[in-house]
Amino acid sequence: MPVMFINDQPVDTGEHRTVLQVALANGFYVPHFCWHPELSIVGNCRVCVVEQEGRGVGIACNMPVAEGLRIQTESEPVRAQRKAMLQFILLNHPVDCGICDKAGECTLQDYHYAYNGAPALSHEPKLHSTKFFPLSERIILDNERCILCSRCVRFTREISKSNVLGMEQRGDGMRVRPVEDRTLDDDPYSDNVIDLCPVGALLSRSFQYQARVWYLEPTASVCPGCARGCTVQLWHRRHEWRLKGLDGSHNERILRVTPLENPRVNGAWICNKGRDLGALFGRPRAGQALLKGRPVLLAEAIDAARRLVRGAGRRVALVSSWGSNEELRAFRNALADRFTSFVKADHRPGEGEVVEDDLLIRADKNPNTHAAQALFGNAPADIPDDTELVLVWGEGADFSTLPRGAKIVHLGAWLQPENGYADVFIPISIQTERHGHYTSFEGVVSAFEPCQRRPEGVIDAETLFPLLAAPPGSDT
Amino acid sequence: MGARGDGGVKKVVDRRRRYWNEPKLGLWERFYLFEVLRGLSITGGVFLRNMTRWMTGKKGALTAYYPEEVRSDYARHNRGKHVLTQRPDGRPQCIACNLCATVCPARVIEIEAGFDPDDPAHPKYPERFVIDYARCIFCGFCVEVCPEDAIRMVPTVPGLPVPDRRPGMWLGKEELLNWQPASDPAKPYPPKAKAVEPPPPGSRLVQGEER
Numbered sequence: 001m002p003v004m005f006i007n008d009q010p011v012d013t014g015e016h017r018t019v020l021q022v023a024l025a026n027g028f029y030v031p032h033f034c035w036h037p038e039l040s041i042v043g044n045c046r047v048c049v050v051e052q053e054g055r056g057v058g059i060a061c062n063m064p065v066a067e068g069l070r071i072q073t074e075s076e077p078v079r080a081q082r083k084a085m086l087q088f089i090l091l092n093h094p095v096d097c098g099i100c101d102k103a104g105e106c107t108l109q110d111y112h113y114a115y116n117g118a119p120a121l122s123h124e125p126k127l128h129s130t131k132f133f134p135l136s137e138r139i140i141l142d143n144e145r146c147i148l149c150s151r152c153v154r155f156t157r158e159i160s161k162s163n164v165l166g167m168e169q170r171g172d173g174m175r176v177r178p179v180e181d182r183t184l185d186d187d188p189y190s191d192n193v194i195d196l197c198p199v200g201a202l203l204s205r206s207f208q209y210q211a212r213v214w215y216l217e218p219t220a221s222v223c224p225g226c227a228r229g230c231t232v233q234l235w236h237r238r239h240e241w242r243l244k245g246l247d248g249s250h251n252e253r254i255l256r257v258t259p260l261e262n263p264r265v266n267g268a269w270i271c272n273k274g275r276d277l278g279a280l281f282g283r284p285r286a287g288q289a290l291l292k293g294r295p296v297l298l299a300e301a302i303d304a305a306r307r308l309v310r311g312a313g314r315r316v317a318l319v320s321s322w323g324s325n326e327e328l329r330a331f332r333n334a335l336a337d338r339f340t341s342f343v344k345a346d347h348r349p350g351e352g353e354v355v356e357d358d359l360l361i362r363a364d365k366n367p368n369t370h371a372a373q374a375l376f377g378n379a380p381a382d383i384p385d386d387t388e389l390v391l392v393w394g395e396g397a398d399f400s401t402l403p404r405g406a407k408i409v410h411l412g413a414w415l416q417p418e419n420g421y422a423d424v425f426i427p428i429s430i431q432t433e434r435h436g437h438y439t440s441f442e443g444v445v446s447a448f449e450p451c452q453r454r455p456e457g458v459i460d461a462e463t464l465f466p467l468l469a470a471p472p473g474s475d476t
Numbered sequence: 477m478g479a480r481g482d483g484g485v486k487k488v489v490d491r492r493r494r495y496w497n498e499p500k501l502g503l504w505e506r507f508y509l510f511e512v513l514r515g516l517s518i519t520g521g522v523f524l525r526n527m528t529r530w531m532t533g534k535k536g537a538l539t540a541y542y543p544e545e546v547r548s549d550y551a552r553h554n555r556g557k558h559v560l561t562q563r564p565d566g567r568p569q570c571i572a573c574n575l576c577a578t579v580c581p582a583r584v585i586e587i588e589a590g591f592d593p594d595d596p597a598h599p600k601y602p603e604r605f606v607i608d609y610a611r612c613i614f615c616g617f618c619v620e621v622c623p624e625d626a627i628r629m630v631p632t633v634p635g636l637p638v639p640d641r642r643p644g645m646w647l648g649k650e651e652l653l654n655w656q657p658a659s660d661p662a663k664p665y666p667p668k669a670k671a672v673e674p675p676p677p678g679s680r681l682v683q684g685e686e687r
């Protein structure tokens with residue numbers, strides 16, 4: 001394997017083809033705007049310059065590795081070039097970091113402090129451009145901040161393949177625009193360009209001005225939007241920055257969702273549905289146990305359910321494909337011998353939703369069907385008319401198709417009219433309130449962590465199932 | 477003890493701190509009782525004198541009966557209350573950048589930002605801006621950090637305390653926006669910027685030319 005030298009240290013180039021990859025893999029940070037590991041190389045930002053000893057400076061992202069190559073990443077000429085390049089990039093940049101949602105995670109800010117740190121050398125007034133160009137229902141483009149790295153353009157060409165974005169004009173007037181007759185609304189992966197953009201040029205409308213990014217922290221989670229089970233980060237307000245005087249519900253909200261890079265599942269991307277998990281988990285919650293619509297204490301509802309579970313007749317359970325691996329196992333261990341169990345699809349493709357494609361999106365819109373079917377089989381639900389009890393766990397069951405005479409025990413998390421229709425309704429927790437794992441359709445198990453408080457009166461399904469198996473009257 | 481080799485002798489160490497101006501107590505002071513009586517007569521004398529003055533309507537002690545009475549003689553450099561400065565059209569100068577909220581060591585500033593797409597020069601503005609005077613330590617960091625000179629402190633104090641600490645001691649934008657830009661000739665305020673259209677191909681639209 002070829003060996004080269006970076007800052008006089010010998011490094012093994014491994015499988016890498018370019019100097020930038022070797023440097024990053026070996027812990028030598030080389031700044032870069034336009035280069036991205038998943039995209040093609042264009043080499044237009046020119047800040048990744050390094051010095052090849054004896055041959056002067058050149059861009060590292062496009063410099064092939066060679067045996068015995070000697071590279072300096074922080075030498076005087078390199079730093080001088082980077083400084084000049086940053087002066088150039090900032091020529092027309094508005095530097096309105098104070099109102100820029102990227103500030104705090106903006107690489108232009110970071111590199112400015114690392115390599116430039118000087119006020120503008122140019123005395124020319126800055127050129128102004130469109131501040132808020134609506135790219136789509138979800139994204140606005142600030143042309144003044146764009147540094148023309150073309151990451152967003154390459155993303156729509158190479159990854160999402162929607163070919164929506166392009167560059168028009170040249171020089172000072174160069175802008176990112178949708179190419180004619182196409183719109184970014186048609187790209188189900190469009191929001192990835194917001195993360196890809198190294199500056200604050202592409203802005204999410206739903207996150208705009210919601211919070212400065214240093215007030216937020218991510219919690220690792222799994223997107224339940226489809227069977228792919230993309231790993232995501234749910235961003236919510238840090239504990240030490242909780243609001244005390246203003247609207248407290250802001251503290252509990254998921255303010256944005258970003259991909260959690262995972263080469264085994266989703267790579268560096270997620271689809272737009274995953275970006276809207278904040279709305280999915282922000283739906284009104286059910287927090288009250290009900291007996292035929294009458295509010296009761298949780299213990300009372302559990303006791304009523306226990307009596308039904310011990311009844312003599314035929315019992316059927318519709319198992320949730322949104323239950324975590326732990327919950328599904330708890331159900332099997334505690335209750336499976338009392339029920340004929342079928343796996344239920346809690347969610348089906350919505351209106352206008354992309355059903356399936358060859359990048360990430362899967363037709364099964366539930367996160368854990370794979371694990372549920374491994375435990376309870378994949379037979380379609382077949383509920384005989386003489387069934388005495390149906391246990392409905394989770395959303396998506398049509399109560400009108402259940403046998404007329406059957407009692408219904410419903411375990412649900414959301415405020416829905418069906419809750420009052422069930423004989424026993426027990427409120428259970430949602431994914432963001434507990435630990436757990438989902439198994440993707442490929443069999444990859446991913447973990448999710450809690451980031452929201454479980455409301456009063458709500459119980460974890462994993463705790464509930466052993467309680468339901470106990471005889472009536474025992475402790476809850 | 478002996479095993480540690482200190483010979484079994486216990487040393488009493490006087491750990492009291494010694495002061496340079498430690499009083500020398502004579503026999504009279506050590507007798508205690510007369511000195512206590514002397515001290516009592518001093519405080520009692522001051523109390524009775526102030527009391528007589530107050531009862532006869534003369535000026536007594538310098539205590540102000542806050543909050544009914546507000547001192548008129550705050551030092552010029554006292555900094556007891558924040559004001560949010562405003563542009564001549566009355567809108568707050570603040571761009572809701574949250575730097576003051578971030579730097580505040582007591583973390584008492586909370587800002588809810590709003591978006592005004594019609595004003596590209598100031599698209600972000602504070603929808604709500606609140607400060608908790610129960611916790612503010614009046615350090616002035618917020619004034620120092622503000623990039624827009626949008627928050628300042630003035631010598632007066634807000635009309636606090638209030639019977640209900642929360643939300644009573646939170647002051648909002650309405651109370652803080654009482655600064656008059658007309659009285660501050662030092663600072664010129666540009667008029668509200670017009671929306672900038674994308675420049676037509678090949679043209680150079682420069683801020684200086686636009687005015």
Ligand code: SF4
Nearest residue numbers: 096097100106199200
């Ligand atoms: S893109 Fe970066 S440098 Fe530019 S205004 Fe935003 S935070 Fe500041």
Ligand code: SF4
Nearest residue numbers: 146147149150152197
């Ligand atoms: S919008 Fe962002 S990602 Fe796209 S070219 Fe401009 S700076 Fe690069």
Ligand code: SF4
Nearest residue numbers: 580612613615616618
């Ligand atoms: S004066 Fe100090 S403590 Fe008070 S609001 Fe400003 S920064 Fe916070």
Ligand code: SF4
Nearest residue numbers: 570571573574576622
């Ligand atoms: S630092 Fe100034 S401009 Fe920024 S939020 Fe505070 S008062 Fe407003």
